[in-house]
Amino acid sequence: MDQVLTIKKSTEAGLIDLLTYLLKNKKVSGVCSLRKTKKQGKFDYALITDPELLHDVVPLHPLMPVNAGKMLSNMIKMEMPVAAVIKPCELRSFIELVKRSQGKLENFLLISYTCGGALPLTATVENKVDTMLPDYGKTVAAGNEFEHIREICKACEYFVPFNADATVSLLGETGADSTCKIFLHSDKAKEILQGFEVEKTEDEFDRTGYDQIRERRKKYKEELFKQIKIQDTGLDGMIDVFGRCIGCHACSRVCPICYCVLCDFESSTYDYDNTIMEQELSRKGGLRLPSDTILYQIGRLSHMSFSCIGCGQCTEVCPSDIPVSVIFRKCGEKVAEIFEYIPGRDVNEQVPVTIFKEEEFEEIGEE
């Protein structure tokens, strides 16, 4: 049974109260959350140990300057307990990193929320966040999708966090202006917040209550996947879409799953030296520069697509407007289906390529 904290404040203010309690009473040593910077309309993630600095945090803002899963993984060697407020997809990416020994769950009190989707990075760059927020809040409270959120967010069916210690109810929460409802799932959360004096009740967090939203988003996902016509157009379609790639590798730099410090594709393995260029030219009479951008994308797909959590950062940073995240989600989902795998669902579920069963796919290779 979950414990429900009800705070008579707006959702964000209530959560900030909770974070302040944690930090002031030394229940945790740090808080990781989104923060307003001094500049109007600009936000970033921050790790805070001084309770005074919590004035500027905006833990529930629908922004993702970076994928926080990646940030939490950077804290792997820190010993201090940290409370982190992150989106469900960021939590899933962190779980995926923990599976790959790139993070430690023990140090964190993971607080997440039912997510209404994140705004694109351009919203911050163009200073539109403050004007969008009131409408965003209303739409999310009504349980609908805000029109300006990321395309991939509109197609996300995993907006209810897996593995969170505490979940803030946000999506479809009509009283978000005046009450803050926080569900504590784990014993760790209940114990840490024992002395936090607010109204406490016992209730089960109702995951099925979101079925309608989930169905709607699934439908949108199918549509989005259909719009990416890549499957029907074959090689020509591939060249159309990935032919725009300038090989900056920004998509892998921001990807929370791509953690390899020495990425195969960053090495000189795939560089074209004079001999290879001459060879290719003698065969084809022409060569695209930079070469092998499609190879890079398919290579990355084969390395990590099954763990793609669909945060959409790759699409956001792509300077050539390639819908990277939709393609990765589409392929990733199909691949993960084979292994009945959902990235970030369970920390004990192993990454498909790292394990095998002797008795599986027995028809393959035998004909």
Add this chain to the structure above:
Amino acid sequence: MTSDFTPKIVSFLCKWCTYSGADLAGTSRMKYPPSILPIRVMCSSRVNPVFLVKSFFHGADGVLIGGCHPGDCHYQSGNYHTRRRFIILSKIFECLGLESERLKLAWISAAEGARFVKVTTEFTQKIKNMGENPAKRKIFI
């Protein structure tokens, strides 16, 4: 057109099983198609999926991975990993609308010279029927 087209099939063969199987086919004076371009690897799991993609985009009409039968891997479990990687890559090819039929994984042991001949002949015929890999003619990939 198809009759005089000899496909190129880049083949990654495991040293312990399939490559020895190919050797056996040779020493037993069995004939296998000249379309096979064998590359010896220490284990089929040495083959990074990217090798297959690279061969495919650089004009190989087919790509073959040969390994030991499941349970017979010289390194205990290499071929089980190969199997999963191969399935993943085939699925990705399917999702992207590329011809996943041009990729093949076959288990051929060192004693199966005849099976090596059979598999390569059949695969060559299949590729012949499919025609040239369209990627070969795409210059600016």
